[in-house]
Amino acid sequence: xxxxxxxxxxxxxxxTILLSLIGVRVDIDSYLSGYYSPLIEINLGxxxxxxxxxxxxxxxxxxxxxxxxxxxxxDYFFASRRLLEEVRTLGSPRFPxxxxxxxVHQVSPVDKSDGGQPSTSSSTxxxxxxxxxxxxxxxxxxxxxxxxxxxxxxxxxxxxDDDVVKEEEESAPVTQLALSSTLEQESVLDGTAxxxxxxxxxxxxxxxxxxxxxxxxxxxxxxxxxxxVTDRLSDLDIDSGGGISLDATLLDAMVTGGGAFDxxxxxxxxxxxxxxxxxxxxxxxxxxxxxxxxxxxVCNLSSGGGGxxxxxxxxxxxDEAVFDQINQLGLEGLESIDSQLMDSLGSINPDVLExxxxxxxxxxxxxxxxxxxxxxxxxxxxxxxxxxxxxxxxSEVDSLPSKGxxxxxxxxxxxxxxxxxxxxxxxxxxxxxKGIKEEPLSEDDEPSLSRDELRARAMRIPFSVPQxxxxxVEEFLEIVDGRGLSAEQVTLxxxxxxxxxxxxxxxxxxxxxxxxxTGLQDEVDRLRARRERLLRDKQVTAKTMGxxxxxxxxxxxxxxxxxxxxxxxxxxxxxxxxxxxxxxxVVVEPVSAPNGDKTDKRKKSKKQ
DNA sequence: ATATCCTGTCATTAT
DNA sequence: ATATAATGACAGGAT
Numbered sequence: 001x002x003x004x005x006x007x008x009x010x011x012x013x014x015x016t017i018l019l020s021l022i023g024v025r026v027d028i029d030s031y032l033s034g035y036y037s038p039l040i041e042i043n044l045g046x047x048x049x050x051x052x053x054x055x056x057x058x059x060x061x062x063x064x065x066x067x068x069x070x071x072x073x074x075d076y077f078f079a080s081r082r083l084l085e086e087v088r089t090l091g092s093p094r095f096p097x098x099x100x101x102x103x104v105h106q107v108s109p110v111d112k113s114d115g116g117q118p119s120t121s122s123s124t125x126x127x128x129x130x131x132x133x134x135x136x137x138x139x140x141x142x143x144x145x146x147x148x149x150x151x152x153x154x155x156x157x158x159x160x161d162d163d164v165v166k167e168e169e170e171s172a173p174v175t176q177l178a179l180s181s182t183l184e185q186e187s188v189l190d191g192t193a194x195x196x197x198x199x200x201x202x203x204x205x206x207x208x209x210x211x212x213x214x215x216x217x218x219x220x221x222x223x224x225x226x227x228x229v230t231d232r233l234s235d236l237d238i239d240s241g242g243g244i245s246l247d248a249t250l251l252d253a254m255v256t257g258g259g260a261f262d263x264x265x266x267x268x269x270x271x272x273x274x275x276x277x278x279x280x281x282x283x284x285x286x287x288x289x290x291x292x293x294x295x296x297x298v299c300n301l302s303s304g305g306g307g308x309x310x311x312x313x314x315x316x317x318x319d320e321a322v323f324d325q326i327n328q329l330g331l332e333g334l335e336s337i338d339s340q341l342m343d344s345l346g347s348i349n350p351d352v353l354e355x356x357x358x359x360x361x362x363x364x365x366x367x368x369x370x371x372x373x374x375x376x377x378x379x380x381x382x383x384x385x386x387x388x389x390x391x392x393x394x395s396e397v398d399s400l401p402s403k404g405x406x407x408x409x410x411x412x413x414x415x416x417x418x419x420x421x422x423x424x425x426x427x428x429x430x431x432x433x434k435g436i437k438e439e440p441l442s443e444d445d446e447p448s449l450s451r452d453e454l455r456a457r458a459m460r461i462p463f464s465v466p467q468x469x470x471x472x473v474e475e476f477l478e479i480v481d482g483r484g485l486s487a488e489q490v491t492l493x494x495x496x497x498x499x500x501x502x503x504x505x506x507x508x509x510x511x512x513x514x515x516x517x518t519g520l521q522d523e524v525d526r527l528r529a530r531r532e533r534l535l536r537d538k539q540v541t542a543k544t545m546g547x548x549x550x551x552x553x554x555x556x557x558x559x560x561x562x563x564x565x566x567x568x569x570x571x572x573x574x575x576x577x578x579x580x581x582x583x584x585x586v587v588v589e590p591v592s593a594p595n596g597d598k599t600d601k602r603k604k605s606k607k608q
Numbered sequence: 609a610t611a612t613c614c615t616g617t618c619a620t621t622a623t
Numbered sequence: 624a625t626a627t628a629a630t631g632a633c634a635g636g637a638t
Contacts, residue, residue, distance in 0.1 A: 450616090473626065501627070503616060509630055510615090614637075623628075 452496045459489050468493055469500030563588060 449457070452465050461468075468476070476497060480490050556578050560571040571588065579589050 477626095498627090499617065502618080502629095505628055506616070506630080508628085512629090612638085614635100616634090616636105618631100618633080620631085621629080623626100 452492075452499060455492055456496060459492050461485070461489055461493060463493070465496055465500060468496045469504075560588070 450465065456463070456465060456468075463471075463479070471479075476493075479485065480493060485493070557573045559578060560573050560576055563571045563576075565571055575591055576588050577591050578586050580586050
């Protein structure tokens with residue numbers, strides 16, 4: 001029964017992988033709870049395969065951040081870019097990390113057989129060999145002592161800056177963790193890859209050699225734990241970048257999945273790894289605890305090789321999906337905008353239409369007659385205002401045939417789209433009902449005139465308001481200084497130009513204000529998310545440190561128990577401790593005074 | 609009837 | 624000195 005269950009588990013895992021590829025979550029915790037350590041699901045954020053965040057959820061939130069409904073500045077354009085960037089920052093799809101851990105167990109023998117870099121994890125994988133266990137009675141005792149009830153070790157999966165920190169806690173027995181992690185620390189902290197360590201112990205290294213290495217480990221006194229971790233956090237961050245590669249693991253799993261579990265089923269599940277294989281910029285201190293170091297080599301081993309094709313394929317599919325989403329988003333908005341624009345402006349000369357875009361785009365929705373959704377109207381207004389704003393109008397006007405625009409047919413329809421909130425404006429969008437001193441509108445497509453339009457007409461000014469506002473200053477001065485206009489007309493011309501430019505300036509100003517508000521809101525969201533992430537990192541690090549401290553204490557006791565004093569008795573942990581020297585050596589020294597005193601002295605000397 | 613939003617306009621300052 | 628941009632403040636219309 002156990003064998004059948006084992007094979008079924010293998011198949012289930014592979015099925016889970018395949019389903020994960022298509023975004024289907026398969027919860028096998030319940031099944032595996034009695035077979036392996038239970039999976040603990042935590043909300044891992046958008047990159048988690050568990051959370052199932054569809055891309056279309058980002059459509060309205062621009063990558064998680066809510067967008068102000070009035071957000072201007074080419075919203076849909078930049079939104080698409082931002083969305084694409086957000087998605088790309090997610091990197092390759094991610095899958096349940098615990099599952100990857102099993103795969104690491106599976107591929108490790110392959111790595112060894114392939115002549116890959118030996119790792120302590122791999123070596124420890126082989127140590128369950130009964131012969132190895134029975135090679136030494138002392139060794140067997142040690143393993144029995146450390147195996148059954150290991151401390152609770154945190155398991156950390158880290159992703160980069162704005163993404164999610166995956167944190168899982170599993171209570172797993174720690175088999176030989178103290179030994180292996182200690183040995184790994186030696187090489188990692190020395191800045192050398194584990195597999196490249198020339199003095200790396202073979203899997204069947206004599207047990208005393210392990211202890212001799214432990215004695216050379218620069219960690220022996222728990223009082224140094226905090227400072228040690230602080231000093232080594234940067235190293236950990238670097239190592240975290242070499243996390244397990246998803247594609248490689250999956251590929252290897254599909255190839256070597258069968259049978260590997262046979263020799264692993266008795267082994268407790270204890271691994272720390274990072275699925276962010278491409279994330280070398282993981283958040284500081286959170287990527288891996290010290291206990292994770294022994295397994296970095298495994299991750300590195302499995303990260304190389306022929307998984308690139310699969311990952312690239314996945315990346316291509318992902319990009320295509322994203323582009324489809326973005327294209328749909330953009331095209332939908334464009335379609336709605338274009339249809340509205342063409343409905344209201346279809347009869348206008350293209351030149352004038354272009355000029356209209358540069359003008360008060362916000363008024364388009366009024367002239368179109370029908371209500372427009374805020375987003376659509378904002379998109380149109382934003383794109384228009386950017387070109388028609390105070391910063392860009394002159395060049396555009398330069399392109400206008402100003403003389404030719406004296407034709408009222410070409411220019412006055414543009415006036416019809418101007419919003420008129422003037423104090424004395426009697427005209428509404430419907431046919432005017434109040435008395436206007438100017439003649440009532442004779443044409444149906446000329447619904448309303450602004451106050452300045454009416455004044456200009458009343459004063460017989462041969463220019464439209466947009467012309468007056470947008471014409472180059474030289475041309476305007478020529479008209480004003482010319483002898484063709486009366487003083488009243490000149491004054492009105494200057495007022496119209498001033499008010500028109502100020503209106504545009506006000507529109508730009510308000511748009512910028514909304515942009516600033518939106519940007520600040522986004523910044524608040526980002527900072528809040530970062531704060532939460534850092535808090536989670538802090539918790540993970542604290543738990544990891546606690547676990548490592550426990551391991552080191554246990555190792556210290558073990559070492560002292562194997563040492564003998566002059567009378568041949570084991571050294572008592574209450575009377576002796578291990579201390580790391582400056583040269584990397586570890587010495588046994590008696591506990592002469594409370595540790596706090598020494599710590600204080602060291603801290604004082606450090607400060608000095 | 610009231611609140612809120614939007615828009616145009618004015619006044620002021622800066623460029 | 625002049626034109627223009629930027630912006631706060633206000634008023635009036637629209638919802």
